[in-house]
Amino acid sequence: xxxxxxxxxxxxxxxxxxxxxxxxxxxxxxxxxxxxxxxxxxxxxxxxxxxxxxxxxxxxxxxxxxxxxxxxxxxxxxxxxxxxxxxxxxxxxxxxxxxxxxxxxxxxxxxxxxxxxxxxxxxxxxxxxxxxxxxxxxxxxxxxxxxxxxxxxxxxxxxxxxxxxxxxxxxxxxxxxxxxxxxxxxxxxxxxxxxxxxxxxxxxxxxxxxxxxxxxxxxxxxxxxxxxxxxxxxxxxxxxxxxxxxxxxxxxxxxxxxxxxxxxxxxxxxxxxxxxxxxxxxxxxxxxxxxxxxxxxxxxx
Amino acid sequence: xxxxxxxxxxxxxxxxxxxxxxxxxxxxxxxxxxxxxxxxxxxxxxxxxxxxxxxxxxxxxxxxxxxxxxxxxxxxxxxxxxxxxxxxxxxxxxxxxxxxxxxxxxxxxxxxxxxxxxxxxxxxxxxxxxxxxxxxxxxxxxxxxxxx
Numbered sequence: 001x002x003x004x005x006x007x008x009x010x011x012x013x014x015x016x017x018x019x020x021x022x023x024x025x026x027x028x029x030x031x032x033x034x035x036x037x038x039x040x041x042x043x044x045x046x047x048x049x050x051x052x053x054x055x056x057x058x059x060x061x062x063x064x065x066x067x068x069x070x071x072x073x074x075x076x077x078x079x080x081x082x083x084x085x086x087x088x089x090x091x092x093x094x095x096x097x098x099x100x101x102x103x104x105x106x107x108x109x110x111x112x113x114x115x116x117x118x119x120x121x122x123x124x125x126x127x128x129x130x131x132x133x134x135x136x137x138x139x140x141x142x143x144x145x146x147x148x149x150x151x152x153x154x155x156x157x158x159x160x161x162x163x164x165x166x167x168x169x170x171x172x173x174x175x176x177x178x179x180x181x182x183x184x185x186x187x188x189x190x191x192x193x194x195x196x197x198x199x200x201x202x203x204x205x206x207x208x209x210x211x212x213x214x215x216x217x218x219x220x221x222x223x224x225x226x227x228x229x230x231x232x233x234x235x236x237x238x239x240x241x242x243x244x245x246x247x248x249x250x251x252x253x254x255x256x257x258x259x260x261x262x263x264x265x266x267x268x269x270x271x272x273x274x275x276x277x278x279x280x281x282x283x284x285x286x287x288x289x290x291x292x293x294x295x296x297x298x299x300x301x
Numbered sequence: 302x303x304x305x306x307x308x309x310x311x312x313x314x315x316x317x318x319x320x321x322x323x324x325x326x327x328x329x330x331x332x333x334x335x336x337x338x339x340x341x342x343x344x345x346x347x348x349x350x351x352x353x354x355x356x357x358x359x360x361x362x363x364x365x366x367x368x369x370x371x372x373x374x375x376x377x378x379x380x381x382x383x384x385x386x387x388x389x390x391x392x393x394x395x396x397x398x399x400x401x402x403x404x405x406x407x408x409x410x411x412x413x414x415x416x417x418x419x420x421x422x423x424x425x426x427x428x429x430x431x432x433x434x435x436x437x438x439x440x441x442x443x444x445x446x447x448x449x
Binding site: 082103104123124126 | 414415416436440
């Protein structure tokens, strides 16, 4: 594995190796030493969690971080091409972690440089490190990835995270409930891909009745910026609000996940229940990103 | 005797069975040189297609690569190489497995539309003529494509 650009490139075996390494690093990060290695963070748009968890991952393994956040004051503002910026960064560092608003940007950069490239989000396309940390979180909270019942809730039409999670879990024979307003249903091409892969799923518009059945509830924010029509957004923005009261019939092992930031879709009274797992999920991002950095830098043992 | 609507050519290439209305798009891709003698026929009657367009290029033999480059808009086209008024070689067009620098990505958010770079599409499915952008990973049908 030279780069991590898209979940489509990742075999089930490689995924399992990364999950195992993340687990080992969570227990004992001292087994990998990335000292004198430099990670270049090329963030063409704002990101708090992804960027900071990458920085934390690199630094906790002894490595260093350089980089940019936003293009203000950089050579990009002077009209430098993406390829040129990346080639220079490659001279300064051992691995590039990049986020870019245009889809396919990370793939393009990986073709331009000799060092490993990690896609930390390219527009609405891929965000493989999020998918991997979600898998790790599900594995850690349930003890297995096999045969789980999961509800994916919220914006299933535009939500990049839920699309790639559905694909990432497909080999493990899950049962999905896709819970969304009618206007934000899972795209038809994804449903047909899942059918082809033999994955069973049901589409729902309400969540109440399925809560006693599920192992994982993956909630996403309905993003205002995705709606061309303000009125349409107002109609659906509060479609699903998860409260502690709503979870009273949940199974003991049920966990609520959310890629964060949340707005109002999970009320704060859920935070103190045993079902809340989204802060652990964010922490897991550090271990998974440590595993990814170590693997791509050739240090995974 | 069969009536010929277009003069036969001595040496060159005939592209037949172009969907009616697409002959100009085919020509735009083939970019004839200023000195090429080109005959263009539109809306000829055809048993298989009802109506079709046709192109004859005098004095130039198209390569298989050039021929395949029109496959996206004229998938049923038949290409004949003519030598001394006779058909020397006949072939069908075939969409290449990998299409480089020929068509633009219809996704406005694709990096290929923002950087000075070549587009690359991979043929996903011959029967539906679905093409996947190597960069943004979106899949399009051949009819959605515009040539560069």
